[in-house]
Amino acid sequence: MLLGPAAPDSSADGHVDDAVQGVRHDTFTVDFHLADSPGTVFGAFADTPVRRRWFKLPGRQVSYDHDFTVNGGETASSVFTVAGAAPERLAYSSRYLDIVSGSRIVYTYTARVDDLPRWVSLVTVELRPEADGTRLRWTEQAAFLTPSASPDDDLPHLRGATRLRLNGLAAALRPT
Template identity: 30%
Template sequence: MAERSVEYATFSIERTYPAAVERVYAAWADPARKAEWFACHADYSMDFRVGGREFSRGGEPGGPVYTTEIRFQDIVPGERIVYTYDVLRDEARMSVSVVTVLFEQDGGGTRMTFNEQGVFLDGHDNAAQREHGTRMGLERLDALMGGGVPVH
C-alpha cells in the first residue's frame, strides 16, 4: 500500500488594481473573462452561481492529465466568492481546498484578497507549489486589469 500523508496550509495573496470593483469582480464571475486569464487547459467550462461548477482538464501531450473541479459555495456580487475545489493528476487526488476571494474599494481602484486553505494529499502537491501556481495565474489577471500591485 502507498504511503499516505496530509499537509495543511493556508496562504493569502493581496493585489490592488487600478480598476473598479465591478471590473475586477467580472474577471472572476464572467466565464469568458475568466477564461482569458485562468483557463490553462482546452477543456474548460464555468457555471457561475451558488452550487455551480467550474471545470478544467488537460496537460502536456504524453504527460499526466490534470483535472480541477470547483464548486461555488457562496457568492455576494461585487464583494465575495467562496468556492471549494479539488485537483487530480490522472486518477490521484492531489488536494482539496477552500478559497475565499474578497473585493474591496481602495481609493479609485480595487483591493482583491485571495485566501486558500488547502489539504495536500499523499505528497502529490504542497502549499509552496500551489501558491506559486496561484501567483502565476494572478499575474495573468494583473495584466488583464492593467497591472496589479502586490499588497505587502
Template identity: 35%
Template sequence: MIEKSTEHTTLTIERHFKAPLPRVFGAWAVAENKRQWFACHGDWTPLDFQLDFRPGGSESNRVASTDGVVHAYQARYIDIVPNERIIYAFDMMLDDKRISVSLATVTFAPEPAGTAMIFTEQVVFLDGYGDNGSRLMGTEIGFDNLRLYVDGNETRPN
C-alpha cells in the same frame, strides 16, 4: 502501497488592481473573461473549461502539461456576494490522482485607485504529494495574468 497522509496549509495573496471593482469581479464571474486569465502555464494545452458561476454551481478546468500529464481542477461555488466575495471548494488532480482539496475565499473592496482583492486558500495536500510551493507560485502567476487582463490587456497574457 501508497501511505495515506494529509498536510494542511493556508495561502493568502493580496492584490491591488487599477481596474474598477465590477471589472475585477467580472473577470471571475463570466466564463469568457475567466478563460482569458485562469492559467499559470501558457505552453500547456487546454482540454476543457466550464463555468456555472452561482451558489451551487461548478467550474472545471482540464489542461495537459508539456509532458502529457492532465491537470484537473473541479470547483463548487458555495457563496457569492456580487462585488464583495466568492467562497468555493475545489480539488486538484494529476491524471487520476487527487493531490489536494481546498476551501477558497476571495474578497473584493473598492479603493481610490481601483480594487483590492484578498485570496485565502485553506488546502490539504494528500497522500505524500510534495507541493514544494508550486500551488502558491501557480496561483500568483494566475493573479499576475488577472492583473494583465483587468488592467487593460484584453487578450490572454500567456
C-alpha cells in the same frame, strides 16, 4: 461525553498501517492590488470569456466549463508535457459556495494529476475598494492528499501558481 484522541488503526499484528500518507493542511493569503473597481474585478470572475483569458491550466487545454452560480462550478482539464517526461493529465473541479456580487466569492476545488487527487482547497476571494482600485485578498486553505515527489515544494508551488494566476487576472483587465 468527552471523547479522547482517536486510536490509530492497527492490523492484527499490532502494527500501524503507514501505507496511507497523512493529509497535510496549509493556509496562505495573497493580497493583490488591481487598478480596476471591485465590480470590474468581480466581473472577471463571473464573465466566462473574460475568466478564460486568465484562468487556465498549464499545457494543452482539453475541456472547460463554467457556471458562476452558487452550487455551480468550473471544470477544466489539460495535458501537460515536458521534454523527457511522460505527459501529465491535469484536472480541476470547483463548486461555488457563496457569491456576493462585487465583494466576495467562496468556493472549493479539487486538483487532480493523472487521476489522483493531489489537493483540495477552500478559497475565499474578498474584494475591497481602494482610492485607486481594488484590494483583492485571496485566502486558500489546502489539504494536500497526495504529495508530490518533493512535498516541501507543494505549498510554495500552489502559492506561486496563485500569484501567476492573479497576474493573469490583471492582464485580462487591461484594454486589448
